[in-house]
Structure formats: structure tokens, C-alpha cells
Amino acid sequence: MPAPPQRPAEPTAAPATRLDLFLSFSWLALQGFGGVLAVVQRELVEKKRWMTREQFVEDWAVAQIMPGPNVVNLSLMIGGRYFGLSGALAALAGMLAAPLVIVLLLAALYGSVANAPAAQGALRGMGAVAAGLITATGIKLIAALDKNAMGMAVCIALAVATFVAIALLRWPLVWVLLGLGGSACTWAYHVLGHAEAARS
Amino acid sequence: MSMTPTPAHWLDLFTHFASLSLLAVGGAITTAPDMHRYLVGQQGWLSDAQFTSSIALSQAAPGPNVLFVALLGWNVGLNAGGGAAGGWPAWGLALLGVLVTLVAIMLPSSVLTYTATRWAHRNRERRDVRAFKTGMAPIVIALLVATGWLLSAVHNQPARDWPLWLLTACATVLVWRTRIHLLWLIGAGALLGAFGWV
Numbered sequence: 391m392p393a394p395p396q397r398p399a400e401p402t403a404a405p406a407t408r409l410d411l412f413l414s415f416s417w418l419a420l421q422g423f424g425g426v427l428a429v430v431q432r433e434l435v436e437k438k439r440w441m442t443r444e445q446f447v448e449d450w451a452v453a454q455i456m457p458g459p460n461v462v463n464l465s466l467m468i469g470g471r472y473f474g475l476s477g478a479l480a481a482l483a484g485m486l487a488a489p490l491v492i493v494l495l496l497a498a499l500y501g502s503v504a505n506a507p508a509a510q511g512a513l514r515g516m517g518a519v520a521a522g523l524i525t526a527t528g529i530k531l532i533a534a535l536d537k538n539a540m541g542m543a544v545c546i547a548l549a550v551a552t553f554v555a556i557a558l559l560r561w562p563l564v565w566v567l568l569g570l571g572g573s574a575c576t577w578a579y580h581v582l583g584h585a586e587a588a589r590s
Numbered sequence: 591m592s593m594t595p596t597p598a599h600w601l602d603l604f605t606h607f608a609s610l611s612l613l614a615v616g617g618a619i620t621t622a623p624d625m626h627r628y629l630v631g632q633q634g635w636l637s638d639a640q641f642t643s644s645i646a647l648s649q650a651a652p653g654p655n656v657l658f659v660a661l662l663g664w665n666v667g668l669n670a671g672g673g674a675a676g677g678w679p680a681w682g683l684a685l686l687g688v689l690v691t692l693v694a695i696m697l698p699s700s701v702l703t704y705t706a707t708r709w710a711h712r713n714r715e716r717r718d719v720r721a722f723k724t725g726m727a728p729i730v731i732a733l734l735v736a737t738g739w740l741l742s743a744v745h746n747q748p749a750r751d752w753p754l755w756l757l758t759a760c761a762t763v764l765v766w767r768t769r770i771h772l773l774w775l776i777g778a779g780a781l782l783g784a785f786g787w788v
Contacts, residue, residue, distance in 0.1 A: 451726035458699025459656035489653020515783020522761025525738030545728040552732035557739040563616040575725030
């Protein structure tokens with residue numbers, strides 16, 4: 391019998407103002423070479439403690455399943471939680487403004503450095519590190535499954551199946567989310583129902 | 591190879607990207623093949639090289655990778671103004687292109703996400719909302735690890751690429767086990783690559 395679901399521990403801090411949200415998101419966006427997600431986890435969960443590991447996984451699940459750019463969705467969700475629509479827009483603006491300026495400057499300058507072997511080599515090296523960052527973020531979040539109502543064994547089985555389907559079999563994401571994700575949610579619904587019945 | 595910058599064309603660009611917005615499950619990059627078909631193949635507003643370099647540049651820059659869409663808009667506008675030689679009018683059109691494509695790709699999905707997640711947050715004690723979050727957690731964690739795997743698997747020649755794999759493995763362990771600042775790692779990767787060691 392799986393353990394009864396626990397509410398995740400509450401985060402210990404929160405953004406003070408919308409400006410704080412904007413600047414925090416600008417700072418983490420500017421660190422996000424080859425993907426922002428690893429930085430969001432490091433900054434908002436480990437350093438600022440605005441959210442717990444469990445909340446981060448839950449939010450990331452929603453951001454991933456909704457259409458649209460994942461990190462944009464995540465910014466809207468986190469910002470919206472603190473200050474409603476204006477908070478969502480502050481976080482989104484922070485995520486996009488500074489990187490947009492940089493990428494447009496790069497585009498305007500492009501051509502002078504694009505073919506230099508050193509520049510291409512640097513891109514290769516940064517790409518390899520970025521792959522490591524995202525992998526490590528996934529590994530660290532496995533600990534968040536401890537509190538999952540389905541139990542660790544079921545979680546690991548689902549995670550392994552997802553990895554095989556996406557990384558090795560290269561199935562389309564939509565089908566994996568619908569198939570494995572749908573089954574997982576159905577099973578979780580069943581487990582949570584039992585837990586509620588056991589408590590009442 | 592450029593669009594005539596008429597309102598009708600801008601509107602067409604906007605509606606095409608707005609319709610892709612709601613199809614972009616798993617990130618905007620999943621709709622890149624259709625953007626290529628539309629911009630390069632069907633309309634002829636961008637060259638193949640401009641499309642590819644837009645994606646490569648956005649990967650090299652910091653920030654969310656949805657910014658490749660802004661670069662596509664930039665190049666469409668720039669082409670419409672006669673290229674970089676077109677001077678200020680061309681830069682103006684390029685900025686208009688950024689605005690049109692970026693707003694179009696984000697607006698529909700953002701409205702949907704914001705509305706849906708506010709609803710889910712108000713109803714976070716409902717069993718179906720909790721079941722969704724509980725069920726999806728192991729899936730999305732595995733997706734992160736799979737993404738790292740796929741990024742490395744692009745380099746698929748062991749004799750040549752083993753230093754890259756080693757670098758990825760070292761970065762993984764350092765991020766996992768230590769609190770080292772991520773920018774140091776990115777910088778180290780850039781240096782190793784620039785000197786041709788990976």
C-alpha cells in the first residue's frame with residue numbers, strides 16, 4: 391500500500407516585488423546557455439528557495455504539457471502565483487527582454503565570426519556542458535519522487551519507460567505524453583482515491 | 591527572395607505563427623519543421639541558410655530557445671527591407687518582424703496556459719488535479735534525462751566525440767554533486783572547445 395500523499399513542504403522565501411521577479415528572471419535567463427531549465431532549478435529552488443523541489447516538478451509537468459514554449463509557460467506560472475497577471479508579465483518580460491537584445495545583436499554581427507573554427511569549437515563545448523546540466527537537473531529531481539503517492543517503484547518504472555521511448559526509440563513526444571502520461575495519471579487518480587478512502 | 595511588406599503579408603505571418611503556438615506541445619522548437627516549410631518553401635521569404643543560422647544563433651545565445659522565432663522574424667523583415675544594405679528602414683522592418691512572430695508564437699499558448707494554471711491552482715485539492723501532477727512527475731523527470739541524452743547522441747562517432755561525452759559526463763557529476771556556479775562550467779566548455787580540445 392503506497393504511503394498517503396503528503397503536502398509538499400512550504401517554500402521558505404518569496405519574491406518581494408514585481409521588480410524582484412523581473413530582475414531574478416533576467417539574471418537566470420542570462421545564465422541559460424543551451425537551455426534555461428537547469429538554471430531555474432538551481433536559482434529558484436536551491437538558492438532563493440521560492441519553491442520546493444516537489445513544486446518545481448509539478449509546475450514543470452504542467453509547463454511541459456501545455457502548448458507553447460516551456461520556459462515561457464513556467465515563467466507565467468511562477469510569476470502569476472505571487473502577483474497575479476502583473477507578476478506573470480513581469481517574470482515573462484524578465485525571461486525574454488535581455489536575451490532578446492543579445493540575440494538580435496548577435497544576429498546583426500553575425501558573419502564576422504560565424505566561420506571561425508574557435509567560435510564553432512566554443513559552441514560545441516558549450517553544447518556538451520549544456521547536455522550535462524540538463525541531465526544533472528533530471529537526476530537531482532529524482533529525489534522529489536520520494537513523496538510521490540504512486541510509490542518509488544512505480545515512479546522508476548514509468549521514468550525508465552519514458553526514457554526508453556524518447557531517447558532510444560525516438561517516439562514522438564505527443565504520443566509518449568498521451569500514452570505513458572495518460573496511464574500514469576489514471577493510476578495516480580486510482581491511488582489517490584484509495585488514500586482518501588483510507589483516511590476518511 | 592523576400593516578402594512585400596504589405597499589411598496582408600504581415601497578417602498572414604501573424605496568423606500562421608499564432609496557429610503554430612497552440613500546436614507547440616513540448617516547446618516551440620517542435621514546430622520548426624513547419625516554420626521551415628512555410629517561410630522557406632511556400633512563401634520564399636527566407637533562404638535555407640538564414641533559417642539554419644537563426645536556429646544556431648539562438649542556441650548559442652543565453653535565454654529561452656524560443657528566441658529562434660524572433661530571429662526568423664528579424665530575417666523576414668530584414669529581407670523585406672532589402673537586407674542589411676537597406677539601412678534604417680530595413681532595421682525597422684526587421685524589428686517589426688520580431689514583434690509579429692514573437693507575439694504570435696506566444697500569445698495564444700500563454701493565454702491558455704495562464705488561464706488553465708490559475709484554475710488548477712485554485713482547485714489544487716481536487717483529486718484529478720493532484721492525479722495529473724502526481725502521474726506526470728516521473729515522466730517529466732525522465733524527459734529531462736532523455737533530453738541530455740539526445741543532445742549528446744547528436745555526436746555519434748566515438749573515436750572523434752569521446753572528449754565531448756567526457757565533458758558532458760563531468761558537467762553532469764559536478765552539477766549533481768556540487769554547488770559550483772553554472773556559468774563556470776559553461777565558460778570552461780567554451781574554452782575547451784575554442785582551443786579544439788573537445
